[in-house]
Amino acid sequence: MQDIIVLSDAPVTLIGGGETETKTLREALELAPRLVAADGGARAALDAGHVPEAVIGDMDSLQARDRARLDAGSIHQIDEQDSTDFDKCLSAIRAPLLLGLGFTGPRLDHQLAVFNSLVRHHRQRCILIGKKELVMLAPPSLRLDLVPGAVVSLFPMGAVEAKSEGLQWPVGGLSFAPDGRVGTSNRATGPIWLAVTAPKMLLILPRDTLAPLTEALMARPYGWG
Structure with missing residues (x-):
């Protein structure tokens, strides 16, 4: 079982490695002020002027120059390859709500994997923010x-x-x-x-x-x- 890395009473913004607009990140942070990155999502956060409190994933996308801009203690490497970085984050974060951006990019296979994760990790509520739509697992x-x-x-x-x-x-x-x-x-x-x-x-x-x-x-x- 994955250990809990981030425990929050407030909503959390989770940023992935897909395309992310700075204004979307800013909007998410106004609603969910704590910021966590999934692996290479750290670059989008840093480039927008925000330092994530935690970076979670297998770190195959976190480049050396971005790693150098982070506190070493904020990097949580999970080496197993049977799950995606999004999966790892959903398992490692406990918060009343996640706002996820950078997960609905151009690759259909990646999007389908993300939707699969929403269902398998149904106890962690998450809204995925796309360019034109929001996607979430419907609650009861x-x-x-x-x-x-x-x-x-x-x-x-x-x-x-x-x-x-x-x-x-x-x-x-x-x-x-x-x-x-x-x-x-x-x-x-x-x-x-x-x-x-x-x-x-x-x-x-x-x-x-x-x-x-x-x-x-x-x-x-x-x-x-």
């Missing part, structure tokens, strides 16, 4: 204020059922599966309520809902325990 129940017309997509990573209020096409009583029904391109009619029966459903929302989504998740103990 979630209420969120959305503007009418906001796109709400549901994609199952396993067999799961759902209920909803405030969606243009209600999902109550429907069964979802990766090789069956999916719920992409639904739309909010206003505030929504969503409930799912298992930690198997990805929830995809517009990028501009980051602040209200973070607030909603922090206001109540939404999670899979």
Whole structure:
């Protein structure tokens, strides 16, 4: 079992090695002020003028010039190769919420691996911030204020059922599966309520809902325990 490296009562910003805009990092840090890097994500943090309190991963992407800019005690090398750096971070951090950026880059295989990790580490809540969308594992129940017309997509990573209020096409009583029904391109009619029966459903929302989504998740103990 992976030891806990970062224990926080506040949300944590987790930065990966993918493309990251400085303004996105700044926005994440306003909501989640503690900063942790996954391996090569340390460079993006340092280049933006921020020093991560911890760098976690197998360090195959952390270059020598970046390592020299870090406190040696902040580097936590985990050598095993059966998991990704994102996996390692999800196992090593305990926080009420992670805001992850630099994990939804151009490579589809990397994105799929990240989505797989969200499901396997369902006890650690995490919002992935992309250029246009947010992705997270849907909690057991979630209420969120959305503007009418906001796109709400549901994609199952396993067999799961759902209920909803405030969606243009209600999902109550429907069964979802990766090789069956999916719920992409639904739309909010206003505030929504969503409930799912298992930690198997990805929830995809517009990028501009980051602040209200973070607030909603922090206001109540939404999670899979």
